Amino acid sequence: MASEVRNDMRLKPYRDTLALPGIKSLLAVTTLARIPIAAGAVVLTLHVVTDLGRGYGAAGLIGAAFTIGGSVGAPMMGRLIDRRGLRPVLVLTTVAEVIFWSTAQAVPYWALLVMALFGGFLALPAFSVARQSISALTPEAQRLPAFALDSITTELSFMAGPALGVLVATTAGGRWAMLMLAAGILASGVGLWLLNPPVRAAHEAPITAGERVPRRSWLGPRFVAILLVTMAATLVLSGTDVALVAVLRDNGELGWSGLVMSMWAFYSLLGGFAYGTMQRSFPPVVILAPLAVATMLVSLGGAHWWLIALLLIPAGALCAPLITSTADAISRMIPAAARGEAMGLHNSALTVGVALGGPLAGVAADTLSPPWGFVTVGGAGVLIALLVLPTELRRRRQSPPATAPEPTLTTGKSGPTTEPALAASILPAADSPNETPADRTPRQHTPHNDTLSARRP
Numbered sequence: 088m089a090s091e092v093r094n095d096m097r098l099k100p101y102r103d104t105l106a107l108p109g110i111k112s113l114l115a116v117t118t119l120a121r122i123p124i125a126a127g128a129v130v131l132t133l134h135v136v137t138d139l140g141r142g143y144g145a146a147g148l149i150g151a152a153f154t155i156g157g158s159v160g161a162p163m164m165g166r167l168i169d170r171r172g173l174r175p176v177l178v179l180t181t182v183a184e185v186i187f188w189s190t191a192q193a194v195p196y197w198a199l200l201v202m203a204l205f206g207g208f209l210a211l212p213a214f215s216v217a218r219q220s221i222s223a224l225t226p227e228a229q230r231l232p233a234f235a236l237d238s239i240t241t242e243l244s245f246m247a248g249p250a251l252g253v254l255v256a257t258t259a260g261g262r263w264a265m266l267m268l269a270a271g272i273l274a275s276g277v278g279l280w281l282l283n284p285p286v287r288a289a290h291e292a293p294i295t296a297g298e299r300v301p302r303r304s305w306l307g308p309r310f311v312a313i314l315l316v317t318m319a320a321t322l323v324l325s326g327t328d329v330a331l332v333a334v335l336r337d338n339g340e341l342g343w344s345g346l347v348m349s350m351w352a353f354y355s356l357l358g359g360f361a362y363g364t365m366q367r368s369f370p371p372v373v374i375l376a377p378l379a380v381a382t383m384l385v386s387l388g389g390a391h392w393w394l395i396a397l398l399l400i401p402a403g404a405l406c407a408p409l410i411t412s413t414a415d416a417i418s419r420m421i422p423a424a425a426r427g428e429a430m431g432l433h434n435s436a437l438t439v440g441v442a443l444g445g446p447l448a449g450v451a452a453d454t455l456s457p458p459w460g461f462v463t464v465g466g467a468g469v470l471i472a473l474l475v476l477p478t479e480l481r482r483r484r485q486s487p488p489a490t491a492p493e494p495t496l497t498t499g500k501s502g503p504t505t506e507p508a509l510a511a512s513i514l515p516a517a518d519s520p521n522e523t524p525a526d527r528t529p530r531q532h533t534p535h536n537d538t539l540s541a542r543r544p
Contacts, residue, residue: 097364104229108224113217121245121248121275123275124272128249129249129252129256131149134256135261149200152203153203156206156209162435163208165219168286169425169427169428173216180210181275184211188206190202214437218237223285230415234411237414238359242352286426288423313413320375320406320413322464323444325464326445326463328445330386333457334457337457351403355404358403358405363411371416376472384401417433
């Protein structure tokens with residue numbers, strides 16, 4: 088009986104979050120929408136290598152061009168959402184991506200290299216839209232489990248997407264795989280357009296109000312520090328991917344790589360689920376530091392695949408929580424009128440980290456030995472954590488001590504609830520952003536605000 092009560096309490100944050108209007112449909116549609124996006128990199132690689140007869144270096148150039156385009160385009164698409172709304176951006180990016188994937192399979196290599204820049208620039212913003220909509224649909228007290236669910240479903244998309252891409256590319260050919268991606272992107276864009284998830288909360292100024300927020304009011308040291316931690320997170324994760332393959336290949340155990348990576352992803356899912364049930368969120372740098380150190384320790388298991396799988400437990404369990412914490416922190420500190428651009432920059436940081444981590448681990452594995460891939464990317468994570476730590480400590484010193492006011496009970500449609508002040512009071516000072524003029528403006532009380540508080544690309 089006691090264990091059932093404990094399990095019920097652990098699941099309560101998720102039940103309460105999923106009960107919010109629009110959350111379940113948002114998670115379902117964005118999870119499916121991200122599957123073809125997740126398959127894009129591996130399909131491009133296989134097309135360049137098999138259909139165009141080029142090497143992996145040439146394939147890497149195509150991937151780099153797509154990444155550069157996406158890194159520049161994500162914040163610009165986000166800013167366009169802030170100014171014009173979601174649906175015009177969905178139409179623009181869906182049409183552009185369908186054209187890219189439909190024609191890219193028929194052009195020569197150098198044309199594909201140029202097209203990849205524009206394909207990445209106008210990529211469907213499913214990842215940033217999901218996080219922006221979560222910020223609009225959930226009160227602050229329930230964003231932690233909501234972003235944890237987003238990280239978990241992202242993991243599921245990245246487990247399914249590349250596997251499906253490889254399956255189609257190896258059975259039907261790279262060109263057919265790219266056409267299938269065009270169809271998948273079209274379905275994703277149409278699904279998001281029909282769903283039209285909100286990007287502003289009910290109590291926030293609508294897009295039609297034309298509210299403008301100067302960048303200098305939110306693009307400060309704290310925000311840049313979170314972007315650096317976000318980049319470090321995917322740098323460590325993508326570098327671990329490469330180091331795993333290098334070590335297992337060096338040991339003659341490459342056949343076990345699929346199982347080890349699946350176990351690693353499973354650890355991340357468990358970690359993300361556990362993090363979402365916590366009543367306290369942690370500053371991203373507090374999670375980055377142990378993740379980076381744990382990744383360095385994986386190098387000690389280089390002799391056996393099963394030992395690597397065991398040593399990956401702590402590092403894997405911190406993957407989804409770290410991504411969750413960065414999105415959660417940004418959602419709390421950015422004014423609604425700039426949320427799209429901020430989430431676009433967050434997505435760019437994730438993309439840049441992925442682009443840097445693999446080559447960094449690969450160079451270390453080639454010049455030193457495969458286990459040094461773990462040490463190198465983990466060490467880079469530690470250095471970035473040390474770099475941003477002074478900013479976090481300075482912010483904590485400047486933040487006023489949190490006080491817990493007496494909760495004011497009100498009655499909504501589903502029964503007694505508490506005011507958001509109670510939920511906000513249990514959050515640690517580390518997650519309270521520097522106050523902006525918008526934060527000091529009293530918010531209109533609505534039933535949507537009444538709630539009880541309870542990760543790869």
